[in-house]
Amino acid sequence: MSEEMPGPPEPADKIGELIVRARRLTTTLRGRRDAIRKRLPRRTGSVFVAVLIAAGFVLPLFFSQTSGFLEATLISLAYVVMALGLNVVVGFAGLLDLGYVAFYAIGAYCMAWFGSDFFFKEHIHVLVSGIAAHEIGIHLNFVLILIAAAIICSLMGMLIGLPTLRLRGDYIAIVTLAFGEIITVLAVNGTSIGLGGGQTLTNGAQGISALDEPYFPGIGSFNLLKLRPYYWLIYVIVLLVLFVNLRLRDSRLGRAWVALREDEVAAVSMGIPLVRTKLKAYSIGAAFGGISGVFLGAYYTDVNSDYFQFTFSIFVLAMIIVGGLGSIWGAVVGALLLSYINYYLIPDVINSIPHDFGLNFNLTTLSYGIFGFLLVLVMVLRPQGLVPERRRRLELTGAIAAEDSQLVEVQE
Amino acid sequence: MAAVAERPLALLRRYVGRWGLWLALAALPVYFGIHDLTHGYQAGFVHGHEVIRHDLSNLGFNLVEGLSNGAIWAMIAIGYTLVYGIIELINFAHGDVFMIGSLTAAGLWGTLGLGLATGPVGLTAGLLLTLVVCMAVCGSLNVLIERVGYRPLRNAPKLAPLITAVGFSFILQNVGLLWIGGNPIGVNDLIHENDTVFHISGVIVHRADVLALAVMIPLVIALTWFLGNTRPGKAMRATAQDPEAARLMGINVNSTISLTFLIGGMLAGAAGLVYALYETNVWYFQGFEAGLIAFTAAVMGGIGNVRGAVLGGLLIGCIQEMSDSRLGPQWTEAVVFGYLILVMVLRPRGLLGEETREAG
Numbered sequence: 001m002s003e004e005m006p007g008p009p010e011p012a013d014k015i016g017e018l019i020v021r022a023r024r025l026t027t028t029l030r031g032r033r034d035a036i037r038k039r040l041p042r043r044t045g046s047v048f049v050a051v052l053i054a055a056g057f058v059l060p061l062f063f064s065q066t067s068g069f070l071e072a073t074l075i076s077l078a079y080v081v082m083a084l085g086l087n088v089v090v091g092f093a094g095l096l097d098l099g100y101v102a103f104y105a106i107g108a109y110c111m112a113w114f115g116s117d118f119f120f121k122e123h124i125h126v127l128v129s130g131i132a133a134h135e136i137g138i139h140l141n142f143v144l145i146l147i148a149a150a151i152i153c154s155l156m157g158m159l160i161g162l163p164t165l166r167l168r169g170d171y172i173a174i175v176t177l178a179f180g181e182i183i184t185v186l187a188v189n190g191t192s193i194g195l196g197g198g199q200t201l202t203n204g205a206q207g208i209s210a211l212d213e214p215y216f217p218g219i220g221s222f223n224l225l226k227l228r229p230y231y232w233l234i235y236v237i238v239l240l241v242l243f244v245n246l247r248l249r250d251s252r253l254g255r256a257w258v259a260l261r262e263d264e265v266a267a268v269s270m271g272i273p274l275v276r277t278k279l280k281a282y283s284i285g286a287a288f289g290g291i292s293g294v295f296l297g298a299y300y301t302d303v304n305s306d307y308f309q310f311t312f313s314i315f316v317l318a319m320i321i322v323g324g325l326g327s328i329w330g331a332v333v334g335a336l337l338l339s340y341i342n343y344y345l346i347p348d349v350i351n352s353i354p355h356d357f358g359l360n361f362n363l364t365t366l367s368y369g370i371f372g373f374l375l376v377l378v379m380v381l382r383p384q385g386l387v388p389e390r391r392r393r394l395e396l397t398g399a400i401a402a403e404d405s406q407l408v409e410v411q412e
Numbered sequence: 413m414a415a416v417a418e419r420p421l422a423l424l425r426r427y428v429g430r431w432g433l434w435l436a437l438a439a440l441p442v443y444f445g446i447h448d449l450t451h452g453y454q455a456g457f458v459h460g461h462e463v464i465r466h467d468l469s470n471l472g473f474n475l476v477e478g479l480s481n482g483a484i485w486a487m488i489a490i491g492y493t494l495v496y497g498i499i500e501l502i503n504f505a506h507g508d509v510f511m512i513g514s515l516t517a518a519g520l521w522g523t524l525g526l527g528l529a530t531g532p533v534g535l536t537a538g539l540l541l542t543l544v545v546c547m548a549v550c551g552s553l554n555v556l557i558e559r560v561g562y563r564p565l566r567n568a569p570k571l572a573p574l575i576t577a578v579g580f581s582f583i584l585q586n587v588g589l590l591w592i593g594g595n596p597i598g599v600n601d602l603i604h605e606n607d608t609v610f611h612i613s614g615v616i617v618h619r620a621d622v623l624a625l626a627v628m629i630p631l632v633i634a635l636t637w638f639l640g641n642t643r644p645g646k647a648m649r650a651t652a653q654d655p656e657a658a659r660l661m662g663i664n665v666n667s668t669i670s671l672t673f674l675i676g677g678m679l680a681g682a683a684g685l686v687y688a689l690y691e692t693n694v695w696y697f698q699g700f701e702a703g704l705i706a707f708t709a710a711v712m713g714g715i716g717n718v719r720g721a722v723l724g725g726l727l728i729g730c731i732q733e734m735s736d737s738r739l740g741p742q743w744t745e746a747v748v749f750g751y752l753i754l755v756m757v758l759r760p761r762g763l764l765g766e767e768t769r770e771a772g
Contacts, residue, residue: 019564096571163757170502174711175756177704178749185746310704314504314578321575365590372582376561379576383568 022381060228070227072344076336077234078292083319083335084245085288091326093281094261096173099180103153103286105308107293110149112303114140115212132212142214149290157286161279187305207304245328324385433758445471469614474733480621482729483628487683488706489721491676497652497716498672504577507703508584513550513684514694517542518599546681554677555670588696596695599688620690712755714762
């Protein structure tokens, strides 16, 4: 939908009225917040960020090593990395990507290939310790696997980028979707793709399991009864990715992406290399997806083709749109919000509500619907996302002002 | 201009640009046809011995099945293509509206008491009634979704309604899940779908094939007539081309968009009924896969283009059927999407070209 399609500013009916009222409320609240912000001293922002980062580090100490909340949190953080990666492609460069699950799959399979006994004829061990150092198969250090996955995924990202270069708008979406689906089909049917000598590409729905535990000197062992090391690992990854994203956004490349997103013809005529810029967006976004995939693979300790569904791509896309497309903090907020809803609120919290009221009613059957309803609600009330990109916020408020003046003219 | 010595590479590129697509589309049937003729195929058993035949009737059978299966995708794809053409939204909820259509049909047959024993007159009357009800239910459902989920977002960023569409898709899937439970449930084979109606030189045509095409073709003709000749149809095309100009010409853009959703939903309802008869089972998750395929069909044909959506649907049906029976169903999805990527690379605007704002 585009800007040249003005709906009636004051809908006459009940639904429209409700929506307008609710939106007004959020605007009022935002005004209050801005007023408070003005009164604070200048450095408050960076102090606040520093405190927040420190709080993130000590957070797991307040929860038991096996708590459901901690588990939901570290999965949410993995989704934050995914969302930040997809945000580069969809948010910055404006290339709608519906096949992001492909990079989750490739990352997770990198973990499985390079950190298990799956390649049973190889004996390759690089910087690993413990059981992994004696087993058959390829066993690389976790950091090496992260790097390898990032490289492989960025190459695959370029591969998917190539056929979309001539395409426009949402055609890109369907080609990326097709690519994602082809990768998942390959994952499912990997058992019938032989690599020679009884070795197959994947293990399909049976999964490749018993992946190596990440090993870092000084942190101790990683296992599922001790969630804190996993939390710190993904937290550090999130901070690194966040830093890279913030630097990218304001870099020459980041500005080139935004320019392409806003007006391709104008951007190209200003000397922005179209092919290279777009391919960089795909490959960088894919690399983040791969990194997160490696982590999730290691955390779940098994890589099963059932994990890679189209719904996953949609889930990550929903995160960045709910958060506010193109906005880095929006991607973080959206990813945390939606994955908490999906992994904590719906399974752990909401399900106990009917019981608390003494009702014998199982809400798990409604979890899909609740999630869908929340998506609709958030989007209708805040179409621009929870934390909109600064540039877009300016555009939107500008547009609303223009519309209001039109309305006055008509009424007179 | 005298093109004296065109460089071979450029010549090749032009050649691929012009004929590559047709070569690619013809590749599968031609390969399988030659394979059948030279190697033969197993056509059944007589007295415990395999019967090997060397003709094209197996391929023909694949294509007939593909066309009828594709007719269902075509009806869903039209809904996608109309909606995309008019508000540039990939309506992810559309596949689930189709699923609700199937469930409505299956539920209504139970209520009406249509079963295997119902006579032909009762059956025809019952099916027609169900068709009308399904189309009405899905049409109004689609209009309702548009009113609640998409209209408030007219001025929002382009991708915002995409997420409400996903939200509605989840809600409808949940409705389906609560309605019939998590497993596919069987539907009475009301029309005896596997009875042979006729055969042409060895190619068997089943009742289900006739039904699918008999529902799809009149609806598509009616729709084409409606879009081309009536005032509301013209209003739809005008709005798709330029909503602002259409509004200035006195067209009520909002009600035109509602009408588009109504028509898309009605076709999805009809498709839902045909699907229930054709597959003889319904499932709450069927809409997801169907939606994906139908969307692919719409894009393949050229988005916004009704004839393109029909062509895309029929083509995908044929590709699926050939891949199902010869390469194995587990590869079908990859084959379909591989074809899609090929079409997009060779014809970036779809087979028949798009009819949307920027193209117009």
